[in-house]
Structure formats: C-alpha cells, structure tokens
Amino acid sequence: MKVLLIYTGGTIGMVQGPEGDLQPFDFAQVLSHVPELAQLQATVETWQPWEPMDSSEMQPHHWERLATGIFERRDRYSGFVVLHGTDTMAYTASALSFMLQNLGKPIVFTGSQLPIGVLRSDARENLFTSLEVVLQEADGAPVLQEVAIYFEYQLLRANRAYKRSSQAFNAFESPNYPALGEAGVSLQLHETSLWRPTGPVCFAPATDTRVGVLRFFPGMDERLARSICLDAGRDILILQSFGSGNAPNWDWLPTLLDEGQERGICFINASQCPMGGVRQPAYAASRTLRHAGVLSAGDMTLEAVITKSMWLLGQGKQGVAFREGFATNVAGERSL
Incomplete structure (x- = not known):
C-alpha cells in the first residue's frame, strides 16, 4: 500500500525562531523527527504543494490546489494524510469534502498543538494514528472513504468538526454528529457512522468567495x-x-x-x-x-x-x- 503524506505547514512543522516565535521549517526536518515511519507496513511518499505556511494564511485557492493535487494522484495512492495548521483546518477539510465527492478513499487531516520537536508534543501520535486510519481495510476496500480530521484520539467527519480550543490537545469537536472512530489500545472505526460514496467520483474544485x-x-x-x-x-x-x-x-x-x-x-x-x-x-x-x-x-x-x-x-x-x-x-x- 502507498500513502501520500501532504505537508501544508502549521504548528506540527514549526521551530522556535530567534525572537521566540514559531516559524515553519523544511518538510525533511519534520520527517527526521519520526524515523518510526519506516516501521509502517506501507510506503509513505510525500508532497509539499507550497512553502510551509501558517494556516491563518490559507485561502480558497489553496483548497483548490490541494484538491486538484489529490485528485490527480488518486490512482497512485491508497489514501492521503494532510498535515495542516489547526486554525483553519476545519475550513480546508470541509471544502475538500465538497470538492472531492465519492472519491472512495480516505483523506485524513491532522496537525498538532505543539511542534513535533517539542518533548510533550501531540504531533507524533496524531501523525501515526492518522496513517493507521488511512491503512485500515475491509474486504479489499478502505474502511474510511471520506474526508476526516484526526486529533487527540478522535476521528471526526471533516465537515462536522470545528476548532474548540487554542490550548487543549483535544482541540476539535463534532457537536452534532458522533465520532467516526476512537484510538485507544485498539483503533476502532464505527462503520455505521461512516459516509459512503453515493455515485461516481465528482471533482469540482471551483469556489466563489462572495x-x-x-x-x-x-x-x-x-x-x-x-x-x-x-x-x-x-x-x-x-x-x-x-x-x-x-x-x-x-x-x-x-x-x-x-x-x-x-x-x-x-x-x-x-x-x-x-x-x-x-x-x-x-x-x-x-x-x-x-x-x-x-x-x-x-x-x-x-x-x-x-x-x-x-x-x-x-x-x-x-x-x-x-x-x-x-x-x-x-x-x-x-x-x-
């Protein structure tokens, strides 16, 4: 199996700058903090669609570019994990749920509240479990076939989630729809809550911001x-x-x-x-x-x-x- 790990920026890949503020750094440096990726029973390839950016700078044209990149690569990968800043993650993930309908493959957004190089960071668990979610299969098909957000042991439907806290590790919540899954000693996905394709693949990335x-x-x-x-x-x-x-x-x-x-x-x-x-x-x-x-x-x-x-x-x-x-x-x- 092959998974595409997409790095857009965000806290997960930041380092402290000379003045003490967090600044994005190179994707290769991010990956150097997670050598355990080699232990996965899958090939993980990477794509960086633009220079790492704070998610507060994310705009609809970035959503369109991200959706286009995933669509163009859909036949080469079993699933996709998107590393994204938390501030606008719910916007980007929601947008992609409409742009990439019926793709039939998992697209999981994740990030962290602390940079991956920090001792107490939540980044490693979020990243590894997101990859595990993407790799889950049943009867030769991915268990997850929609756009989701994984954060702090919970898998949520992307277009049902919002950022509830700027400080807590469980930063996201889905107030009106149950979690799609939880990670504990075992990884549980709730099949009765999962979305399934309702027709042929529909790729429609255009937006209008009025x-x-x-x-x-x-x-x-x-x-x-x-x-x-x-x-x-x-x-x-x-x-x-x-x-x-x-x-x-x-x-x-x-x-x-x-x-x-x-x-x-x-x-x-x-x-x-x-x-x-x-x-x-x-x-x-x-x-x-x-x-x-x-x-x-x-x-x-x-x-x-x-x-x-x-x-x-x-x-x-x-x-x-x-x-x-x-x-x-x-x-x-x-x-x-």
Missing part, C-alpha cells in the same frame, strides 16, 4: 447590518442568529431582508450555538427569518456553511439552484 457573515448581537444597528448585508457585494449572507435560529424584533430587519432578496442575495440562518443547530419554527422570535424565506443551516458548522456556500457559487449555482443545493446533504454535512 459570501459574508453577520453575527447578531444586542445593540447591533441598521447601519452596520446594511454595510455588511447590502453594501459589500455579497451573493450569500450568513446570519448568525441566537439559540435555535432566533432574531431580534428589529423593525428595520424585514425591510433589509426584502431589499437584499430583491438584489438577488440569499440569506442563511445559522445558529451561534455550536450544538443543536437551527430549528426555525421553534420560537416566535424566529418568525421574521422564517417568513422572509431565509434558508436554514440546520445543524451544520459555520465552517461547513461558509465553504459549502463558496463551493456552490463556484459551481455556478444561483437562486433556486443554490437553495436546492444548500438544502441537500452532499457529503454528510447536515442532519436537519
């Missing part, structure tokens, strides 16, 4: 809302509402939504709460958004809502086509 986010808060005024919703040239506007999809009874909000929709803007209602999601009929406070025809994000993560919206726009989906595509469970990203 997406915006407006987070509701007490005291927000119409001027701020209009500048983000109507004056920023967005085609999709994600409204981060309270609780299960509730919006304040601001007298200007219905007018703003009507004006935006007349301009062709599609509004999406996404809860500020990571767990539970939007249930628009639940409270009278959600009536304004529901009656305005605002789409529900259901129980999707914000990362999945943003990347799916960019991906749908990139496929030329507008109006009804966008609404239908957004409501469809494309890659296991939503249950509601």
Whole structure:
C-alpha cells in the first residue's frame, strides 16, 4: 500500500525562531523527527504543494490546489494524510469534502498543538494514528472513504468538526454528529457512522468567495447590518442568529431582508450555538427569518456553511439552484 503524506505547514512543522516565535521549517526536518515511519507496513511518499505556511494564511485557492493535487494522484495512492495548521483546518477539510465527492478513499487531516520537536508534543501520535486510519481495510476496500480530521484520539467527519480550543490537545469537536472512530489500545472505526460514496467520483474544485457573515448581537444597528448585508457585494449572507435560529424584533430587519432578496442575495440562518443547530419554527422570535424565506443551516458548522456556500457559487449555482443545493446533504454535512 502507498500513502501520500501532504505537508501544508502549521504548528506540527514549526521551530522556535530567534525572537521566540514559531516559524515553519523544511518538510525533511519534520520527517527526521519520526524515523518510526519506516516501521509502517506501507510506503509513505510525500508532497509539499507550497512553502510551509501558517494556516491563518490559507485561502480558497489553496483548497483548490490541494484538491486538484489529490485528485490527480488518486490512482497512485491508497489514501492521503494532510498535515495542516489547526486554525483553519476545519475550513480546508470541509471544502475538500465538497470538492472531492465519492472519491472512495480516505483523506485524513491532522496537525498538532505543539511542534513535533517539542518533548510533550501531540504531533507524533496524531501523525501515526492518522496513517493507521488511512491503512485500515475491509474486504479489499478502505474502511474510511471520506474526508476526516484526526486529533487527540478522535476521528471526526471533516465537515462536522470545528476548532474548540487554542490550548487543549483535544482541540476539535463534532457537536452534532458522533465520532467516526476512537484510538485507544485498539483503533476502532464505527462503520455505521461512516459516509459512503453515493455515485461516481465528482471533482469540482471551483469556489466563489462572495459570501459574508453577520453575527447578531444586542445593540447591533441598521447601519452596520446594511454595510455588511447590502453594501459589500455579497451573493450569500450568513446570519448568525441566537439559540435555535432566533432574531431580534428589529423593525428595520424585514425591510433589509426584502431589499437584499430583491438584489438577488440569499440569506442563511445559522445558529451561534455550536450544538443543536437551527430549528426555525421553534420560537416566535424566529418568525421574521422564517417568513422572509431565509434558508436554514440546520445543524451544520459555520465552517461547513461558509465553504459549502463558496463551493456552490463556484459551481455556478444561483437562486433556486443554490437553495436546492444548500438544502441537500452532499457529503454528510447536515442532519436537519
């Protein structure tokens, strides 16, 4: 078996610079810290698609390049492990779940909270177990056939995960979908929770970034809302509402939504709460958004809502086509 180990940057491959800050260094130096790779019952080859970078610098064109590279190499490898910074890992991994549908092979993102050369680093376990996950087979096929994140003994669906902590080793959480697997004395993958291909391979890497986010808060005024919703040239506007999809009874909000929709803007209602999601009929406070025809994000993560919206726009989906595509469970990203 052959696995492709992809290094994009991030804390896992950083070293302390002269001024004490963490800076990326060469992939060969990263690998020198893990000679145990030679013990794997597989050939591990490497690819570095660009100079190592902090994941806060990651942009949609990087997602497209990464997805293209994996797609072009799909027949040469049993699976892929992507080393990525934690700050935007959930965005990149979610985007690839839409760009590379039905690939039928495991793509596991991982990284670390401490550099691999640090004594207490979590990097080695995350890396080795990610490789083991990719190598799991049953009846001649990979057990995992989707994009996932492995971090601190948990395997999570990529488009269901978000970064919950900047300090804890268990940095990622999947609030609305169970873990795909756990690593302890043995490695357990839960087959009933795994996504399976629903058709032929679909490679669609294009994105369109005309997406915006407006987070509701007490005291927000119409001027701020209009500048983000109507004056920023967005085609999709994600409204981060309270609780299960509730919006304040601001007298200007219905007018703003009507004006935006007349301009062709599609509004999406996404809860500020990571767990539970939007249930628009639940409270009278959600009536304004529901009656305005605002789409529900259901129980999707914000990362999945943003990347799916960019991906749908990139496929030329507008109006009804966008609404239908957004409501469809494309890659296991939503249950509601």
